[in-house]
Structures are given as structure tokens and as C-alpha cells.
Amino acid sequence: MRIKIELFGASREFSKNNLIEFNVSNNSKIKDIRAEMNKYLDENFSGNENYKKILKSSSFCSEDNNIVSDNYKITENEKIGIIPPIGGG
Amino acid sequence: MLHTDIIDIKQKKLSIKDAEKFIASANYGASIIFTGTVRNQNNNKNVIGITYDSHDALVLKSFNEIYNETEKKLNIKNKAVFIEHAKGYLNLKEISIIIAVACKHRDEAYILSRYIIEEIKKRSPIWKKEHYIDNKSDWLKGNPLVHEKI
Numbered sequence A: 001m002r003i004k005i006e007l008f009g010a011s012r013e014f015s016k017n018n019l020i021e022f023n024v025s026n027n028s029k030i031k032d033i034r035a036e037m038n039k040y041l042d043e044n045f046s047g048n049e050n051y052k053k054i055l056k057s058s059s060f061c062s063e064d065n066n067i068v069s070d071n072y073k074i075t076e077n078e079k080i081g082i083i084p085p086i087g088g089g
Numbered sequence B: 001m002l003h004t005d006i007i008d009i010k011q012k013k014l015s016i017k018d019a020e021k022f023i024a025s026a027n028y029g030a031s032i033i034f035t036g037t038v039r040n041q042n043n044n045k046n047v048i049g050i051t052y053d054s055h056d057a058l059v060l061k062s063f064n065e066i067y068n069e070t071e072k073k074l075n076i077k078n079k080a081v082f083i084e085h086a087k088g089y090l091n092l093k094e095i096s097i098i099i100a101v102a103c104k105h106r107d108e109a110y111i112l113s114r115y116i117i118e119e120i121k122k123r124s125p126i127w128k129k130e131h132y133i134d135n136k137s138d139w140l141k142g143n144p145l146v147h148e149k150i
Helices: A009-014 A030-045 A049-056 B016-023 B056-074 B106-123
Strands: A002-006 A019-023 A059-061 A079-083 B002-008 B030-037 B045-054 B079-091 B095-103 B126-132 B137-139
Touching: A002 A030, A009 A030, A009 A049, A009 B137, A019 A030, A030 A049, A030 A079, B002 B056, B016 B030, B016 B079, B016 B095, B030 B106, B056 B079, B056 B106, B079 B106, B095 B106
Parallel strands: A002 A079, B002 B079
Antiparallel strands: A002 A019, A059 A079, B030 B095, B045 B079, B045 B126, B079 B095, B126 B137
């Protein structure tokens, strides 16, 4: 199935489009998305350690705007948001 | 009584007058208007501006949650709260956040204002990219989101 990862904050550096799309197997979970994104960073940024740190310390957000755990099951075409460490105000 | 918004800085600027108007009431004897502004130094670097990014829906949700819990946690029942945060590029001295509160008494107003800004720092998905005098820029590191997960 196809899923979209919407990028925010420091993770916007991962793509010029502010969005990354992946094909993943049905019933994939957030932890699978982390693995896919790790692969993506290896392939596109030679495993940039700073980017990997950002990914590791990020939370994820479901399409209905809840922060979800690594065991959250993603549905087809769901748009997931990556939430890097925050610091507004 | 609560007003919240994320302001796209390309459309308009944050307005202290709007905040004053919202919280003005004869029911309240104390009001505080807190503003956060862009300063010219951070970590020994000369800052010329900041780009603010936000997950708007989650930010507004967090503002509502913070407001709602002040009744139970702080026991502040009668209050007016105005929270707006900027999104986009801000120059030095421009306002990034306004938190205006009005309560019956000053003790409550100080506590409420401080509580709201500290919780926003911990919980609201907002990010800053600093721009420096040497034309470089950096996303600030920030803190991992403290939030219950489903």
C-alpha cells in the first residue's frame, strides 16, 4: 500500500517536496515506516547521521491528529506526519 | 473563554490590540499580555531572523488542551485566554507569540500566563529555523514531544 509522510521542522530537509511517499506492505506499523525512512536516508543522503538522529528522536502523528506509538497500524493512503523535537514560542 | 490561532505571517502580523480587545472585560481585575519576539543572539550566533514552522492542527489541539486543564490543575475557573503563534519568516523584534490572559486577581493571572507558555514549549509542535548574519541557517534542536501515544 501507498503511504505519505508529511515533513515538519528539521525533517523538511529530507525532501524538497515536504512529503515523502513509500510503498509498504499491508498492516505496516510506524516502526516499519521508521525502517523505510532510515533506508531512504541511506540512499539519498549517504546515511547523514544528523538526519538519522532527527528521525530517531521524532514522534509520528496520524491523519486524525493523534500522536501515535511505533505499534500504530497505518491504513492505506494515510498521511502520517513526522514530528521532530519541538521548540516554539 | 478562549481564542487560538496560527497566523501565516504572509497574510497578517500578530496584533497586541486584537489580544487586548479579546480579554477586555469588567469581570477581570488583572490582565497580562506576554509576547515572544525574535532576538538577535542565540548560542553566540548573530541571528537576523527566524522561520517558524508548525503542525497547525496539533498545535491548536494542544492550545485547547492546555486551556482546558488549567481549571483542574490550577483551579482557575473564570478567565479569558488569547493565544496566537506566528508561522513563516519573522525579522528581529517581530512578535512570534502572544499569550494574553485576564483573571479576577493578579496571582491567578501570573500563574496562568506562565503555565501556558511553559506547556506550549513542552507540547506544541512548533519549530524554529534560525537565520544568521553569514547567510547560514539552522533548525534548532528542540525537545522530543512529551505526549501520550495511542
